[in-house]
Every structure is written in structure tokens, then in C-alpha cells.
Amino acid sequence: MKERRKNSLVRRILAWVIAAAVAVSILTVPQAESYAAGGKVTKVAVSNLPAKQLTLKKGKTFTLKPKVTVTGKISKKVTYKTSNKKVVAVNAKGKITAKKKGTAKIYVISKADKKKKCTITVTVGTPVTKVKLNKTKSTMTVGKKQTLKATVTPKKASSKAVVWKSSNTKVATVTSKGVVKAKKAGTVTITATAKDGSGKKAACKITVKKKKTAKPANDPTPIPPAPTGSVVIKSLTILGNADIQVVLSAKQALKASDFTVSSKVNGYGKYVRKCVLDSVTTTDQITYRIHLNRQDVLFNNNMIQVSVPKLKTSKEAVYRKAASTITTSEVKIFAKGDGFNTKKDITYYKPDISGLAVFTVGELPPGVSYKEVQTGSNSNYLEFTGVFTASGIYTTKIDVVDELGNKIHHTITWKVWDAQTIVAEDIIQYGYLQNPDAAAGKPDGAYTSKSDAQILPRGGSSTYTYEVVSKADCMELTPDGFYAYGTIDTRQAGTYSMKVKITDKKDSAIFTYCTVTFVITKGIRVKGTFVDLDGHKIKNTVSDTFWCYIKSKWTDRAYSIDLKKEIGKYNSSTGTVYFDVPEGNYDIRVVNKTGGVEKYLENYTVSASTSNNYQIVLPLYQITVASDNTALGVSSFGEWEEADGTLRGKGEYLYLPVGNYTLTSTAEKNGVTYQATLKISVTNTTRSATVTAHVVAK
Structure with a gap:
């Protein structure tokens, strides 16, 4: 009896345990699934690379640090995939191993949304070991620009590109080409980082000073008219944004210092800016060519005044480009239900115009509208708003006319996809035949054109098959996982096309077509x-x-x-x-x-x-450099450098504008460091000279 009660109790306990386990298994589901309904993956990126590329030596490794941006509750886990395991491998923790020389892509893919991914191009080759700037410190004035130059070591590095960054964009900004613009007084550090992921960088500390504004007289003294019979400026022609032609009424010997060139932006303003002249040349003392310094190049509608004070003559002119009419087009791809993000360029149409423009906008896709936005008082553009309510392909024509009569005929093709609709952009790519030996100046050699265009469909199940419907003989279709490429290899100018059918792998009834066209002209x-x-x-x-x-x-x-x-x-x-x-x-x-x-x-x-x-x-003179030390020639020294860090060249020939220079350079021989000092005075009379550098052991 007791034994029976004991067995009954054991059975009850087992039943409770099993029931609890079943309840827990019902309530516990994978995290990615439980979060899927309450969140969304917006972006997948990598946080420890300056750009989406990486260069590694064979045998070396690098571990990616993924950054997944989400809204709501959803998994931030990722998977990794390589396009070529023979070149680079990647494990589940994002550790990349360089296998052999070549290039491959590493895909960082969201587990929660496989459409969200980040693609890193990995090159197995030679990474950058050093980045050097032409300046390590500099002083600028608000409103001025200067260009920093980055040099990478070694010269055979697989990627020589750098990424520029400003430590304080309120003080100074920097473009992707190293052009620094001073914004307000302060101190800022501009950094150039090797784009190949090596982590090598160099910096320049810049001090920005306030602009000194000159106060012009309320009634500037006008230049009196020239006396009858004297030499005057007969005509003034602006040949380009930095070149001016002055024609005198009679022969007169003039120097660069005899000319004054001023510029202004506003027609009702005063000529308060004096331009710096790089050179003034003449062959007959009647027609003079003036070349402006790069800091004073002219922009559309700038006015200039050229005067010769000692002749009491002056003349004005306006730099104005002829009005043009151009035709442009673009394709914008959205999912049904998408809206517009004001942080993305795809939301706007910002044409290159002068002043304010008039827009005439044609029919827009269902659910989409637009508004005109004015920036200050001198420009405007279109901003699109709304939500795409229907899938399909739509065309909007936009005509633009600006203040100077420039006209733009622009076409936007909107391609809107959903689960039952695939869209792909028709591609037109232009190229021209080139001689691969042209850089070396070799006249012979075949002119060829090799190129590729990426086919990037959207919609359906996001998995596709690609089929060539028709193509030119010199073209090929190369599928590459999610994408495909149309390629061309030709030695003849012409227009070549390939039509491709794109079909949903999971539903063959869902498909679309796209055309890849290459227009190749003669070089x-x-x-x-x-x-x-x-x-x-x-x-x-x-x-x-x-x-x-x-x-x-x-x-x-x-x-x-x-x-x-x-x-x-x-x-x-x-x-x-x-x-x-x-x-x-x-x-x-x-x-x-x-x-x-x-x-x-x-x-x-x-x-x-x-x-x-x-x-x-060029507005320069050739200076030949010699050494006063017979044991160490000029060719042994590195860059000639001014006290402020400005580099002036290397070797026995320097090309310098008029001015005074004190340059130094160093060299090593048999364990001894030598310093060379070069003092040069370049004028219009003492030019193209030979200058001897003083060389001493440090």
C-alpha cells in the first residue's frame, strides 16, 4: 500500500516537471524571432575601418567589428561570407585571413534581415606603412582655402587613397581631395587616414585667424580720364577664369607692378579686393596677358577692374559663361510603402543652377508630391515628400530655367518594387578607346575599352536567376551571387547592348528585363x-x-x-x-x-x-642647384623644405616663382647626417640661375 502511494507520488512529480518543461519550451523562442515583430534593422556597417575596403599581406589577419543600427527590439547578430575563399577566408567571428594575392568581397549580413548587409572589398597585397602630409602645421585666414597633399609609403601600396577628416568642422572643413576651407577663428586638426584599413595616418594642425577687413573710403578717388593723345587701355577681355587680355592704344613698356587688378561679386559693390598676379607677359608691348593667382580665379558674373595708375587709365569687364541647355536623367528605386528621408540625397533634386530657378514638374508616382525649397536668397531646389502607394515604373519630367537662361531638361524614372514586383535599372555606360601605353608616350599599341556595369535588381524574394536574351559579341554576363555584371571588351568604337531577363528564384512568374548599353567612342x-x-x-x-x-x-x-x-x-x-x-x-x-x-x-x-x-x-623660373661639398652631391638629399614646412621639390632642379627662399634638406652617408642650406632670391632679372647649397655634417 505504501509502495503504491510512493509510485503515485513519483508519477505526479514527473507529470509536473514535464508540464513545466513544455510550458517553458512554448514560451521560449529564438531571440531573433521574438524581436522580429517589434523592430527593424536599418543599417549594417563596420566600425573599425575608415572605408569599405581593406588591404592585407598574405597570411595576415584582421577582425571586423560590426555595427548594426536598429529600431525597436531585434537581433543585432550578423553572419559573414566571402566571395572567394581562395583569396580571403572569414570565420563566424569576423576574423579575415589573407590566403593569396587577389581581391575578394566580404559580406557582413544581418541575421534578422538578410537584405541588410555591408560589403567590404579586401585586397591581398601591399598595405600602407606610412602617411605623410606636405605640412604638419599651418596658419589660415577665415574664408581662405588651401590644399593638403598626402603621400603614402610604400609607392607600390595596393591602395594609395586616404580619408580626410576635420576635428572641428565649425573651424575648418576638408574635402575628399584634401582642400581645407577656413570657416571661423580657432584651432583644428586635419587628419589623413589610409583608406586601406592599415590604420596609418598623418595630421596637420591649422590655426585659423580672423579676416582683416579693409574699410574703403566712402568716396574713393576715381581715376581721371587720360589726357588726349596719351596711352590708354583700349580693350579688356577675360579669356578664362584666371587669364585676362589687356590691349593698349599704343606701345608702352609696362611691368607686372604697373598693373592693378581688382574684383567684386556684387555689381553695386566696390572694388575692395586686390588680386594677386602670377605673371604679366607681352610680345609687342601693346597686348598684355595677365594670369591671376589661384586664390583669385573668377567665378560666373564676377566683375574685374584693370588699371594702370601711372597711365591714369582703367577698364572693367564681367566674367560670364554662355547660357547652356542640357538633358539629364536619373533612376530612383523605392519599395512600396517607403517614404522619404530628409538625410538622403535621393529625397531631393538639386540641379547645378545660377541664382533662383523656375521648375516645371510633370506627373509624379501615386502618393508622392514635391515642394520648392529656397536656400537663402540665391538658390532653390525640389524636395519630394509622401509615401509610395503602388508598385510599378513611373516617369517624371522636370524643366528648369535659371536666372542666366541656362536650361535643364531632367527625367526621373521611379521604380517601385514589392514582393510581387521586381525592378532593375536600365544601364547606359559611356567609355572610349584608350591606348594602354599612352601614359608612357608610346604611339603604337591597340586602343581598347574594357569595362563592366553592375546589375542590381530589387523586389520579389531577393534571390534571382539571370538569363541573356540578346547581346553583342564583345559583351558577357557574369552572375555574382545577389548581383550580376555586364562586361565589354572591344577595340572598336560603337554602341553595344545586352538584354537580360531577371527571374525570381522562388516564383518564375515574377520577372523583369533590363538592358545594359555601352557607348564607346574613339580616343x-x-x-x-x-x-x-x-x-x-x-x-x-x-x-x-x-x-x-x-x-x-x-x-x-x-x-x-x-x-x-x-x-x-x-x-x-x-x-x-x-x-x-x-x-x-x-x-x-x-x-x-x-x-x-x-x-x-x-x-x-x-x-x-x-x-x-x-x-x-608656368609662372616659374628654373633654378639649378649645386653642392659646395664634393663628397656629397645634391642628388643625395631629400625634399627642399621651408621653415614653415612647405616643400619646394627635390634634386638639382627647382621651379620657383619670384620671391626669396631659405630651404633646407638632409641626407645620410656612412652613418653621418648632413644638412644642406640653400638661399635663393628669384626676381625677373636674376632668374634661371645656378645656386650653390652649403652642406655641413650635423
Whole structure:
């Protein structure tokens, strides 16, 4: 009897335990699932890289630190995936291992929402070991700009790009190209960090001072009219944003110091700004060419006044670009139910206009409207608002006319997707045939064009198959997981297209088409020669000494040319640069390593029917440097540097504007450090001289 009661009690206890376990199993579900209904993953990023790229040596490792931004309660866990295990591997904790030379992508994917991911491009190669700036400290005035230059070591680094950052954007800002603009008085540190994830960086401490404003007289003394029969300024022509032509009524010998050039922005204002002149040249003492310093280049509608006080003559002119009409387009992709985020550019249409503009806006997608936004009193743009209430493809045409008569015909194609609708952007990519040996100045060699375009569908189940419907022989389709690429390899100019069918992997009834088009034009060889004021060809004596930039004038952003090359890199004595570019008009700019000298050639026409050879005269003089120490020549020394850290070049040739310089440089030989001191005075009469450096052991 007792035994029976004991067994009954045991059975009851077991029943309670089982019931409790079942209850717990019912109440306990995976965290990601329990949070799914109450939250949303908005962004997946990596917090320990300055950009979405990384360079590692073979055999080295790096562990990613993911940062998942969410709203509400939802899992922040991620998974990792590599596009090529043979190049780089990644484990479940985000530890990347470099396997062999090459490039692969690492995907950091949200567990809660696999559509949210961050893609890191990993290169197994040579990382940056050092970053150096051309200045470590500097002083600026509010409103002024200067360009910092970053040099990375080694020269064969797989990625030489850097990321710029300001410690206080209220004091000074910095662009992606290292251009610093002083905003208000204070101290700020500008940092350049290697983009390859090596962690190498360099900094420049900048002190910004208040602008000293001159108080002009209420009634400035006007320049009296020239006496009858005297020499006056007959005509004044603005040739470009930094070049002015002055024609006198008769021959008169004038120096640069005889000219005064002033500028202003407001037509009703006064000429309070005096421009700095880089050079004044003439061949007949009647027509003079004035080149403005880079800090005083003109912008549209700027007014200038050129005067020659000793002749009591002056003349005014307005720098004005001709009105243009351009056609532009863009594609905006949204999910059904999406609204607009005022922090994202996709919410706005901000055309490049002068002053205020009139907008004429066509039909918008269901649920979408717009409003005009005015910034201050001199510009306006469109801001889109609302929520997309229907999937599909919609077209909106926008016509813009600004104050100067410039016209823009803009088309927005809206592609709205949902679970039953796939959308993909039709791609038009422009290119041109280039000679791979052009940089070295070799005339022979095949002109080719190799390129690819990424196909990025949205909607459906987010998993797709890709099928070629039709294509040109020189094109191929390359699927790459979620994406696909249309590629081209051709030696002939022409228009080439490929039509691709994109089908939902989980439902073949859901599909769409997209077209990839490459427009390839012929490349034309352009040769530039660069000389100093005495006709000496600029020699290349150190990497990065002088650079030439060429930029297309047309405003179709899908097909713009923006290139740069080092002058004389392949033949230091020629002072030349070669570019292969399509026909059209270009702005050409030359700048030295320190950014202190800049020269423009505006609106240069490249045509198959012309020679396409140009020459630019830089406002510099060639200085030949010698050493007073026979045991140690000039070639042994590094950069010549001023006391404020400004670099002036390297080797036996320097190119300097008029001015006085004290430069130093160091070298090591047999364990001994030597310092060279160079004192130079460059004038319009003592120019292109040979100067001897004093070399002593420290």
C-alpha cells in the first residue's frame, strides 16, 4: 500500500516537471524571432575601418567589428561570407585571413534581415606603412582655402587613397581631395587616414585667424580720364577664369607692378579686393596677358577692374559663361510603402543652377508630391515628400530655367518594387578607346575599352536567376551571387547592348528585363608640353612634382572625363604629358606638389582634325642647384623644405616663382647626417640661375 502511494507520488512529480518543461519550451523562442515583430534593422556597417575596403599581406589577419543600427527590439547578430575563399577566408567571428594575392568581397549580413548587409572589398597585397602630409602645421585666414597633399609609403601600396577628416568642422572643413576651407577663428586638426584599413595616418594642425577687413573710403578717388593723345587701355577681355587680355592704344613698356587688378561679386559693390598676379607677359608691348593667382580665379558674373595708375587709365569687364541647355536623367528605386528621408540625397533634386530657378514638374508616382525649397536668397531646389502607394515604373519630367537662361531638361524614372514586383535599372555606360601605353608616350599599341556595369535588381524574394536574351559579341554576363555584371571588351568604337531577363528564384512568374548599353567612342591622343617663363621644359626630378589635370566641359555626369597625370614621369627631360580622350572641349589645369602654383587652359578643343598639341607656360623660373661639398652631391638629399614646412621639390632642379627662399634638406652617408642650406632670391632679372647649397655634417 505504501509502495503504491510512493509510485503515485513519483508519477505526479514527473507529470509536473514535464508540464513545466513544455510550458517553458512554448514560451521560449529564438531571440531573433521574438524581436522580429517589434523592430527593424536599418543599417549594417563596420566600425573599425575608415572605408569599405581593406588591404592585407598574405597570411595576415584582421577582425571586423560590426555595427548594426536598429529600431525597436531585434537581433543585432550578423553572419559573414566571402566571395572567394581562395583569396580571403572569414570565420563566424569576423576574423579575415589573407590566403593569396587577389581581391575578394566580404559580406557582413544581418541575421534578422538578410537584405541588410555591408560589403567590404579586401585586397591581398601591399598595405600602407606610412602617411605623410606636405605640412604638419599651418596658419589660415577665415574664408581662405588651401590644399593638403598626402603621400603614402610604400609607392607600390595596393591602395594609395586616404580619408580626410576635420576635428572641428565649425573651424575648418576638408574635402575628399584634401582642400581645407577656413570657416571661423580657432584651432583644428586635419587628419589623413589610409583608406586601406592599415590604420596609418598623418595630421596637420591649422590655426585659423580672423579676416582683416579693409574699410574703403566712402568716396574713393576715381581715376581721371587720360589726357588726349596719351596711352590708354583700349580693350579688356577675360579669356578664362584666371587669364585676362589687356590691349593698349599704343606701345608702352609696362611691368607686372604697373598693373592693378581688382574684383567684386556684387555689381553695386566696390572694388575692395586686390588680386594677386602670377605673371604679366607681352610680345609687342601693346597686348598684355595677365594670369591671376589661384586664390583669385573668377567665378560666373564676377566683375574685374584693370588699371594702370601711372597711365591714369582703367577698364572693367564681367566674367560670364554662355547660357547652356542640357538633358539629364536619373533612376530612383523605392519599395512600396517607403517614404522619404530628409538625410538622403535621393529625397531631393538639386540641379547645378545660377541664382533662383523656375521648375516645371510633370506627373509624379501615386502618393508622392514635391515642394520648392529656397536656400537663402540665391538658390532653390525640389524636395519630394509622401509615401509610395503602388508598385510599378513611373516617369517624371522636370524643366528648369535659371536666372542666366541656362536650361535643364531632367527625367526621373521611379521604380517601385514589392514582393510581387521586381525592378532593375536600365544601364547606359559611356567609355572610349584608350591606348594602354599612352601614359608612357608610346604611339603604337591597340586602343581598347574594357569595362563592366553592375546589375542590381530589387523586389520579389531577393534571390534571382539571370538569363541573356540578346547581346553583342564583345559583351558577357557574369552572375555574382545577389548581383550580376555586364562586361565589354572591344577595340572598336560603337554602341553595344545586352538584354537580360531577371527571374525570381522562388516564383518564375515574377520577372523583369533590363538592358545594359555601352557607348564607346574613339580616343584621341592629346600631348601637353610645360615650360617655365624662360622656355625651359619642366623636368621630373621627384615623384608628384607637377600634375596635369584634364576635365571635360560637358555637364552630362554619366559621361564626364576627369583625369590627372604626372608631368614627365616617363621621360624627365621632355616636360610632357599624354592623354587619350574623346573629342570635345576640356579645361586643363597644372598644379605643383605643394599647391602653390596653378595654371589654367580653359575650353581647349580636342578634335580628330587638329594636332591636339598644347603648351602651358608656368609662372616659374628654373633654378639649378649645386653642392659646395664634393663628397656629397645634391642628388643625395631629400625634399627642399621651408621653415614653415612647405616643400619646394627635390634634386638639382627647382621651379620657383619670384620671391626669396631659405630651404633646407638632409641626407645620410656612412652613418653621418648632413644638412644642406640653400638661399635663393628669384626676381625677373636674376632668374634661371645656378645656386650653390652649403652642406655641413650635423
